[in-house]
Amino acid sequence: MNKMSFKDSVITAKQFSAVDMTTGKTIWFSRLRSPQHLYPLTEKDYCEAIKYAVQHGIDQMPILSVSTKDFPYCDFDCKDCLACPSRRWAIEDQHIKYPIIPIDKYKKILREISAYSSRRGFNKVRFEVCGEGNPDLYKHRIEMLEYANQECNMGLVYVSTGSHISDELLECLVNNVAFIRISFPGIGTDAYKTYSNQKSKNKDFSYDDAIHLLDKLCNARAKAGREDTLLIGTRTCIRPLNAGHYDEFIHTIANIGVDVFQGVKVLIPNFESVKNENISQKEVEELINLRELAYSYGLKDFQLPNNLNTVYKNRAMVERDKPTRCWSSLISPPLYGTNLMCCVLWDRITDFNYHYGIMEGEENELESLMHGESAKFIMKNCPRNCTECPSLKDNGFMESLWRVLKFQENLDNVKFITHY
Ligand code: SF4
Ligand code: SF4
Known part of the structure; x- marks a missing residue:
């Protein structure tokens, strides 16, 4: 059988699960597929980052x-x-x-x-x-x-x-x-x-x-x-x-x-x-x-989008949609010029409270930017004070995995499996 190309392996994956290898039990799974949104990364990379957060602290996650x-x-x-x-x-x-x-x-x-x-x-x-x-x-x-x-x-x-x-x-x-x-x-x-x-x-x-x-x-x-x-x-x-x-x-x-x-x-x-x-x-x-x-x-x-009827998209977020934290601001902060910020939403871009700060390119500066006062403000206020969200699915996906992994006794035994 021909080996699947990297491209095909990412694009054709159907589902991801977290399995406890000691018992063989599936403890979490997701059918959420948005390969174009993540490529060349996959959901697996996001799963590993959440596992890292449970092991080392949420504010220690890598930027993906x-x-x-x-x-x-x-x-x-x-x-x-x-x-x-x-x-x-x-x-x-x-x-x-x-x-x-x-x-x-x-x-x-x-x-x-x-x-x-x-x-x-x-x-x-x-x-x-x-x-x-x-x-x-x-x-x-x-x-x-x-x-x-x-x-x-x-x-x-x-x-x-x-x-x-x-x-x-x-x-x-x-x-x-x-x-x-x-x-x-x-x-x-x-x-x-x-x-x-x-x-x-x-x-x-x-x-x-x-x-x-x-x-x-x-x-x-x-x-x-x-x-x-x-x-x-x-x-x-x-x-x-x-x-x-x-x-x-x-x-x-x-x-x-x-x-x-x-x-x-x-x-x-x-x-x-x-x-x-x-x-x-x-x-x-x-x-x-x-x-x-x-x-x-x-x-x-x-x-395609789910609801095809309307031309414009409504991304208003009601209280019940909100995960307990904004994961995407931690692992996918956008850069506008040299300003690092929490998300691409227009009212977040134009409010310096939601900027981690300005990157100068100095060695180790992200250690202080990602853990400074602005980072604390972002973590406290997002998504609590957000009324619409461009990363609703990403945040929900990561939150659900977090809630499962934090109750696992031994994370070393948890592996993420891709299903085709
Ligand atoms: S940035 Fe340029 S190409 Fe993109 S939507 Fe605006 S005008 Fe069009
Ligand atoms: S709008 Fe969404 S992505 Fe942006 S800061 Fe709020 S919760 Fe995070």
Whole structure:
């Protein structure tokens, strides 16, 4: 039998369980699967981190994942761009000292993050370059990615429209990154043009250009011999003008060799104002049909939101949803410029109370940032004072495991098993 590739082993896993090896009993299991959300990490890494927290203290957990907002300028002007309010706060109001991180400082920060986790036994921090702008435009991107991968052993995720991926950057991505996700503001020529709302003086980046880019990426991946490890995916918001174009899109990208698709809902800070905007029944049916068809076309993962009816997502959190602590702020704090913070929510980004502090790139500085006064404030107030949450599922998943593991007599006998 052929050995399963790393990529397939992560993408096709169905369930995780914690087993007490002395009795053979399953003490906890989870069917929650979001492989694209975690890749190249898996739920198992999160389970091990929770076990570490039970053994060594919650505030001693390694950082597993960081998403970085290091370039807050964009050549697109998308409808409902979620980055706009925080960008204004960060740049125009000058609240963030380094909205673009100088490369020498950046390298030191990357090294410090990986060293902090490595001291806690975790050696492959997921580092996601995304959001707030077009990451292709950061002029030291190649140097930054090569350093993060080759010197810090990070599992890199790169999220972009790809409108400014040069041949050199493409080469670097294919050789250093674990997951490349190309975002489509719309599906189909007109939807792409309308929703991306580009205002450049030069020729706009088109839907066809984005498809061509995916083709180039998949060919370069084959040439680099990385088909077993480099995941290539696409992401779009489910919107009315996409209707009627999904089937052809999924067929096309699967033929090219793209692995995964993620459809998400549009997010804006004020859900109440848009709660009645609905997706047509025809579009919903098209997407539901693709839930099966996408795999027959050749995709490895096709992910949609649960409730397809509304255009916008409501992430309001009621009291009963709240886990007893915000795990994600401990193990996946985002970086905005050089500010390390508890989560990507707009009102958390713009409130310094919810920042761990500013990273300078000094050796061991995370030991004090992750255990200082701000960290204590975050731990005390989140999720208690949170009214909406982007990490609801992650927090619930980790909380449920924590509650089981803390009553185990001997954690050395607990092993986490992946089921296919
Ligand atoms: S590509 Fe992303 S950052 Fe740029 S305008 Fe669109 S949503 Fe905003
Ligand atoms: S909204 Fe609150 S609970 Fe959710 S991730 Fe952010 S800080 Fe944590």
